[in-house]
Amino acid sequence: MFEWVFILISSTLFPFIFIYNFFYKTPFYLLECIAISFPIGIALSSFFSFYIGVFFQIYLSKSHSWIVSLFFFTLTLIELNFFRNQKRNQNQNQKRNQNQNENQNQNQNQNQNENQNKNQNQNETIIKQLINEIYTNGTFSIALFALMILFIYLFHIHFLRYTPDGRYTAMNGFADLPFHENIINSFIHGANSKWKGMNNLKTLFYSNEKFVYPIICNYHTALLVGAGQGGLREMLIIPSIMMIFSFIILLYFLNLRIFKSKNGAVISLFMFFFSGGLGFITFLKKLLTGNDVNLDNLNYVQWIDKGKEYFWWNPVDAMLINQRTSLFGYPIVISIFILLWIILTVDLKTTDFIKYAKAFSLAGFLTGILPLIHLHCFFAVAFVSILLCIFFFPITKPNQWIKYITSWSVFGIVSNIIAFPQLLMFFKRATKEGFAKISPVWIGENTNPFSYLFKALGILLILSIIGIIFLNSKQIKFYISTLLLAIFGWIVLLQPWKFDNMKILQIWFFVASGVAANTLVRCWPPSYIKNEKPLIKFMKTISIFFIIIIFISSIFSGYISVLRLPMKIAGLHSNEDYIVGNWIINNTDADSIFFTDNDYHASPVSTIAGRQIYFGFVGWSMNHGIDYVKRERKKNEMMRLLDDLENQEKADKFNQILDEEKISYIYLTGYRKLSDSVMENLDLKEVLSVSHITVIQRLYPHFD
Known part of the structure; x- marks a missing residue:
């Protein structure tokens, strides 16, 4: 239960103990030690988890998470034992030196007492050290x-x-969050759920393209x-x-x-x-002249x-x-x-x-x-x-x-x-x-x-x-x-x-x-x-x-x-989107490629189900430096063919492109529906219809 908690705790403890013992006071404050541990722990646990999949084909699951947690807890225990033994040896050496130098002058004894006081300060509990830093940085704490x-x-x-x-x-979450959902769900149950390495990841918004990010x-x-x-x-x-x-x-x-x-x-x-330029002047001008400031837009x-x-x-x-x-x-x-x-x-x-x-x-x-x-x-x-x-x-x-x-x-x-x-x-x-x-x-x-x-x-x-x-x-x-x-x-x-x-x-x-x-x-x-x-x-x-x-x-x-x-709150996924996305997860192969009749960036095909789309949101292809022009033309051609599949020549051409691009499913939205004769002619089957969304499966695709 709550295996994710153990992952976060174990992966954060390991770098914290290391940084605290090596760098606390020389040069870091305790708050810095804690803060630095978070990104290091997240990075280390992610790298380790990823390469468990690469080398042992153990992918994301509860057993996978326990391997990650136990690995970092084990490292933490080894680390604690190492630093405890190191401190014990230091104390023994100090006592030995003190016994050897009993007859030396008072100044040397005073220096030893100062060193002992320093060690006692270092032995203060972390809680006391933390409270002291919070207190001495009171304004910052607020x-x-x-x-x-x-x-x-x-x-x-x-x-x-x-x-x-x-x-x-x-606001901006409407544009950016679906992109991150693509990646996350591709690892959980989608096209990258059985990854082979960094160079074999798949791009969800542009099928059969390596993902570089x-x-x-x-x-x-x-x-x-x-x-x-x-x-x-x-x-x-x-x-x-x-x-x-x-x-x-x-x-x-x-x-x-x-x-x-x-x-x-x-x-x-x-x-x-709260950095920004001179836009507040425009805002104040509109406010003072009674114009609509359009704060939400x-x-x-x-x-x-x-x-x-x-x-x-x-x-x-x-x-x-x-x-x-x-x-x-x-x-x-x-x-x-x-x-x-x-x-x-x-x-x-x-x-x-x-x-x-x-x-x-x-x-x-x-x-x-x-x-x-x-x-x-x-x-x-x-x-x-x-x-x-x-x-x-x-x-x-x-x-x-x-x-x-x-x-x-x-x-x-x-x-x-x-x-x-x-x-x-x-x-x-x-x-x-x-x-x-x-x-x-x-x-x-x-x-x-x-x-x-x-x-x-x-x-x-x-x-x-x-x-x-x-x-x-x-x-x-x-x-x-x-x-x-x-x-x-x-x-x-x-x-x-x-x-x-x-x-x-x-x-x-x-x-x-x-x-x-x-x-x-x-x-x-x-x-x-x-x-x-x-x-x-x-x-x-x-x-x-x-x-x-x-x-x-x-x-x-x-x-x-x-x-x-x-x-300004924006709807990202409807309840119907989740019905469709979950159906795709449970009823299609993770490597399936979908042809969609739109380029909506938050399509449940990729953002929820983690499946590849033949040609999705064009903005992402452009930003990632993908040479998308030819595919954009081909998709436009497919859209024209899709609207006239009663024509046998166009139907054959459409089917040929589906085979060439290894497309297994067609995802339609809005008014588009295929007639029974077209479905029979192209060996298609409607497998899901929810609200305005229709998912069609190709029964006998011919992939090379």
Whole structure:
């Protein structure tokens, strides 16, 4: 019962114990240890589960889930025993040294007592350590609680919300969620339910095409659903809550470490989550003039001027709820940035090389697992890390060159050994037209780039540029590395759809939001002093007022964008869709290919049953770089033939194409019905009719 719970607990405990024993206090806080453990645990359990299927043909089921759980529980017990023995040996060595040095001077005894007190502090219970961190970061703890309530509610309304009429979603979930359902259900009971490896996965919206996409977040959901006692909705929500919890904590600590201000780090959270440009001005103009503001329809971040789309997405609205790969990949990216910041800002001369190499190894491992979690994240980390390696090179300290180069070599070797096998599946697709070409995002907008980007990002862009004057040399080097990533994303198109570049621009904004927040904190006037001159007090009051206005202006558009999310609910799957989908699951072969008479992206054939569609939603084929033009023409030809199957010549042609494309079922919607004579002539049988949906089986297909 609740096998999915054991998977989550066991796979999270294993990395947590490892990170806690190796990296707690040197360099991580306890909250960071917990936050980093979530994405690592999800990734490790997914990889292990996937390759159980590859090597042993044990696919998603309760027995499969128990194998995963027992494996990680066993590793955890071995790990606990190892660290317990290590600590016992350390204590014995300390006692032995103490006995040997009894006659030494008082200062040495005092040093030993200090070491013992340090060990006692380390032996405090994790609960006490956690409470202490929550208390010392009180403002952040309140912000974390508020943001978690917001995200839990948004996950609730977006992920297949139950209603008497079927399942609903909100706003962008209507476009994005069906794509993830395709992948998840293909692993549970569909075309990929008996996978052979990463290079043998099938694309559901374009039959007989290899599927090339980072699968881990959706495969993990399939793993949890396959374990039993949990529906798809619940298994979408629970890991998402874990990942957003991880994301918020890590983003706070990243900016706390870089800019050394707790208040600034908290402000950076709100600047990131509610980022947006100048759309609020359009909103206020409409509001003040009595015009309809269309809050439920209009996105005041992406659409500012009438009919003009700007290149920015609010991360809550468009990324962290619906772009599941981003939600799972971003915490890992921030973890890597935290590690790199810590490593690059210590004194190489006095730092123990082993500790230095361990931190680089962990950063390399986290980078290496990224390709199948989020490929854009892997590219962004590789891009930024190369720049950091160059910018932080100790050119004036030749005695540190070997140590520096060796440490970065550890990072590169570890990350590439892990990542390279994953990258193989992406190479062929990435060489096609539309990938990695120079195409500035403002081209065709009849405006200059500075005006365009200012409208898109507003005051946040200005603060993140002006704020450079408040940074020291190390902070500047780190920030410029991410800023160059953003400039690259504004100029070079990585995929056919330009808005996919938003996935790397958000990574720049992890640090840019910290720079913007740091600017406000540094401009905040000092506290009022007793007997201070009235003019000085007045100037301070005016300064505070303007800083508050600037802060509100920087997040107002994003706030409107988030506020509108619950206001427009869309039906995704009707009850009839589930009847059809479940019938297909129980009565058709998992490898069956369906010809559908529409390209509806949420067709129950793929999203519920996980079966392949001959040619589904064209937008997904375009975004994935599939050469779909010939098939689109052929489907259009089939649609014309379908409407005139009484003609024997056309019926024969239609049947021939069905054989060539290995299509076993025809899925009709709306008004389309085939006559009895056509059904008999083509050896077809109506096997299901529900409401407006008809499923027809080919009785004697002739596949080569």
